Amino acid sequence: MKCLYCDKEIDTLSLTSLFLKEDELCEKCRKQLNRERKIIEVSGLKIETFYEYDGLFRSMLLQYKECHDEALKGVFLYGIEDYINLRYFGYQLLPVPSTGTKIRQRGFDHLAGIFENVKLPRVKGLMMNREMCQEGKSLSERREIIDNYSYNGVHLNKVLIVDDVVTTGSSLMGVFRTIEPISKKIKVLSLAYKKY
Template sequence: MIHFLQRRDVCIRCERKLSLEKKCLVIQNLKVHYFIVYNEQIEELLYRYKEQKDEACGKLFFENHIGWIKRKFKGYKIIYLPSSKEKIEERGFHHLEVMCQRISIEKIHILSKKNKVLQKHQSKENRANILKHFEIDVSMLKNTDNILLVDDVCTTGGSLLAAHTLVLPHVAKVEALVFTVSAHLIEPQRNKEQ
């Protein structure tokens, strides 16, 4: 029998898969805050959430760290990394909006995709050219000093770096928050520390 937590929409078994710690890595001068290294359980959970359209899962990704996020990024505005309109319509919800629903930091929608680009099917070199697929509406950045870029997964850092490149000339500071990062991004950081 599955026991459900009182204030969450997720079973205890799924909750245990999410033993999270606050961590940070730097990708080309962009601080990327994350909670867990991508693994098989996280892959299953993200698949269930995004592809099987289990919207209730979205509420648990940042749930245990909402207080920390609000304190750490007080005075920031959140910008979601863009998803294609087709994916949002197919899913029936914007996966990042649901993930950040309980985070009471102002969100601004200024990034969009020019065309449909599925990163998971691209080579590392092509992912690095993702910048040309993004558009920005800078009018909403007036009177904004600090931006927090939010995404679910950081595989190569290409999308985050593209967004960082577009946003940084218009604000004082840009950092990123993702739920999970690819293990290959962590290893070079560990080697530098040793």
């Protein structure tokens, strides 16, 4: 088997591959992703993260999201899925919605792909009110992003909101505030965070 990212042949006889699900990345690429679990705080929200949005992680995520390399979807949560399934047992998963335009452009929902193997039931009924793109927004425009969600589903018990990269935290905050009044408990997890 070859590494999905660098194409180097993976040594499938390594000891770990006998016990764990096989990694689709070679050891070198996996190491360079620098996975490290951290709790960060952005605009008052405590967010669990695993990577810094930088270096190889950033290149790989862009390759997946913007170059439509869908084969990479499983590599980001490799080694984390079991942890999420255990730690958040009893929670419902709520991925931050992408704009319809972005999903159409990409031809796939990138966040759904990344979290595909997480076995938690999904929250349905959360929507974006308007199509908005987040890049390079001013403070007032970020406020609009926060107010840009609505929810028309049932009351929620325990919810895990997830995203791929947290920068300003506007989308996560928007989703959080939308479901906060009708949820018992909310946790927030983002695959990566961006220092800025």
